[in-house]
Amino acid sequence: MKIQLPAYLFFITLLLLTPYAKAEHQTLEEFSNNKQWQKLLHIKSDNHSFITSPHFWLSGTNNRNTLSELKATIKAFKQPVTKNQSNDQHAQCQFPARYQLIKKHIDIAQHGTFKDISCDKYQKWRKQLNINSLSLVFASGYMSNPASMYGHLFLKLNSANSNSNLLDSSINYGAIVPNSENPIVYVLKGIFGGYDAGFSDKQFYRHHHNYSDIELRDLWEYKLNLSQFDVDLISNHIWELLGVKFDYYFIDENCAFHIAKLLELVLDEQLISDNSLWVMPSSVAKQLTNHNYQQSLLVTDIKYIPSNESILHNFFKQLTQSQKHVAQILVENNFDFSNDDYQNLIIKDKQIIIEVLLQYLGVMQVKDKDNQTLLNFKQKLLKQRFILPLGKSLNFKNNKQNLAGHLGMPPSKFSVGVSNSDTHSYGTIGFRMNYFDHLSFGSKNKFTNVEMLDLKLAISDHALKIKKLDVIDIASLYTVPKLWQDTFSDAWAVTVGFEQINNECLNCGVYFAQGHLGKSYLVNESTLIYSLLGAKAFVGYQDKISLSAQFGFITTLNKKLKSKLEFSYRDNHNLAELSNTKLNFELNYHFAPDWELRLNYEKQQSNLIGINLNYFWDF
Structure with a gap:
């Protein structure tokens, strides 16, 4: 039986099945x-x-x-x-x-x-780059630069021609800052405005060298799933933006914001609102991983690029105790390879030890680049390596600790709680703009505190009182010490804000600024002991300065519990209202994603017990 369709149905079917040109x-x-x-x-x-x-x-x-x-x-x-x-x-x-x-x-x-x-220049630029895909690169926080403590974002333009991703080009956004700028002026202009900013293009190896080799920061590359038309559109727009100026603001109109806006050119939905009060690199990276593009995930792959220091410590953990012992003997004896401990090793062990020590000296040279002795030691190592058979003896072993930049707790926090002292009780509400503290889970920098605008209000007698306001609270209690040389790590802390001078008074506020330097000791991967000495200046309350000492430890009990115990002593002979000693204990229970419960006990003249429910979020 032959079925014949009306002619108009054929044309309708053809029209529906034919894609629009x-x-x-x-x-x-x-x-x-x-x-x-x-x-x-x-x-x-x-x-x-x-x-x-x-x-x-x-x-x-x-x-x-x-x-x-x-x-x-x-x-x-x-x-x-x-x-x-x-x-x-x-x-x-x-x-x-x-x-x-x-x-x-x-x-x-x-x-x-x-x-x-x-267009000769434009066509030459496009031909040289031959861009066939794009990646977002997240650089971990850098405590030596206030503008980089929260991390950094830039774009990588992946070339179809390149045999190595180091030869790919990359696009960076940053403030245009004079070379000899005063650090205080730099911070103030970065926050309140005063700098121009713009996009610049460099080959990726320059960023890789600067971030991974010099600043020793880990990188994560987020490969983006974009059509060639959209890759071309973003690439063409980058050409339009080179040499164009923007206003720079560290908190909101920063690298993360403008890199997000560049990618939004080909996305249906925003990554970051134009009206966001602050923008974090980790928030943009997180939005990318949650984003869809043409009914598929926008991010197709995340690649971890460890810094030289991360590679060194990864290699170090792979050494046996006997290999560590021989390596230490070589370091302590100026790399004298004639000693029996080294000579008695099998060739494989010699290769492993030499490779780790070469990585070690590479990191040491970054921290002390003009040290001729280190260069001489490296030449000794290279001569010894040339004697041994060819071949790589160690490989970087990735693990779950190398969490991508978008993972971890969101940076902003709301909190509610109750506190009870020896004389009265009150409720509390709080807000923190960003980022994390010593007890946060998922932080990329262990035993580090980076907080801005951390406010806690007390609700007492139907009125709101400021319990504390930390404008900035930055502490680095652990920087990785030199292997085989240092047992203790450098530690430091800086806080500026407003607080009540004791637990019994909610009308005794004082402005303050404090700074501490000290040392810390890493007991194991979970526990740190630290000791700090410093001073605290009080403004608006007799304008006095007190000297102080702090001793404490931070430990991770399990995947959901962290605790901190700190004892401090202050020379407060001009401030009778302040106790000379203070004991503080804090326990954090991370019971659900973006939620935690914190218990706090404080002894300073009187006892104070508090419990807070914290919710974390971002834009």
Whole structure:
């Protein structure tokens, strides 16, 4: 039996099954309101732009009108190259991303004749890079630079030509800071404004060398699943942004924010709100991993790139006790390879020890780059290595401790609780802008405290009182000591804020700033003992300075429990209201993702017991 369908059904079926060759054309008014066009112009929610460079705007309008800019762009694209300009100065060569989108969404034939311009510099740049995919790279926090304590983000442009990812190009966003800038001015301008900022392109090996080899920071590469059209669009837009200036603000309009905005060009939903009060690199990385792109996950792979120091300690943990012993003998005896302990080893053990010691000296040279003795030691090691057979004896063994940058607790915190002292009880509510403290789970920096705007309010007699406000509270109680040389690690802490001078008074507030230096000892992977000496200055209350000493330990009891015990003594002879001694114990129970329960006991003249429920979140 032969079935014959009406002819019109055939054409309807063909129409439904045939993919559209191009997007439906839009009018100028429609496209000026297109989200992608507005993203190309970096338009804020208030219709102003994040970009401050006048040359970026072809319309020259002060209010950055999107329709006026679209009309001016189309007009500039139609113009022939004049005698007084090179092809590379033409609008098509300056704004290839605009050209790409306009040709896709607008019927340009209705607006005159367009002649494609040959753009030598742009085409050379694209040909050299030959970008076929993009990656987001997260660099771990760097305690030696206030602007890098929270980590850093940049883009990696993956090339189809490259045999090594080190030869790929990368795009960085940062403040334009004078080389000899005063550190205090640097911090103030970074927070309150005063610096221009912009994008710059460098080969990835330069960032890898700076972050992994010099600053000894771990990297995580997030491979992004984007179509070639969108890879080209972002790449073209990067070309448009090189040399363009923005305002820089460390807390919100920072590297994480503008890298996110660059990626949002090809995403349907925002990674970060334009109105976010603060933006953390870890938050952007987390949003990426939760994001979908064309019905698939946006992030297809996460690659861990350990720093030289992480590699060293990974290698060190692979050594047997006898290998560690021989390595220590070599270090203590200026790498004298004639000793019997070394000579009696089998070849494999010699290879392993030499490889670890070469890694060790590489890290030591970063910390003391002008030390000629270290260079001589390295030459000794290399000569000894050349005697041994070829081949790599150790490989980096990845483990669950190398958590990617987006994992861990969100940075911001709300808390509610109750406190009870010897004389009265009160409720508490709290807020912390960011980031983590000594007892946080999932922190990338063990035994480190990085907190900003940590506020705790007491609810007493139907009134709110400030119990404490830490504007900044930064402490690094453990920096990895030199293997085979140092038993103790350097430790330091700085806090600036407002507090009540004792537990019995909620109307005895005082501003303060304190700093401490000391040493710590790592008992095992879970427990640290520390001792600090320092001073605390009180402002607004007799303007006195007290000397202080602190001794304490921090330990991880299991996957859900951490505790801290600290004893401190202060020379408070000018402040009778302050006790000379203070004992503080804190227990953290991480009972659910983004939630924890904290118990606190404090002894200072009187007893204070408190319990707080903390909820962690981010934008």
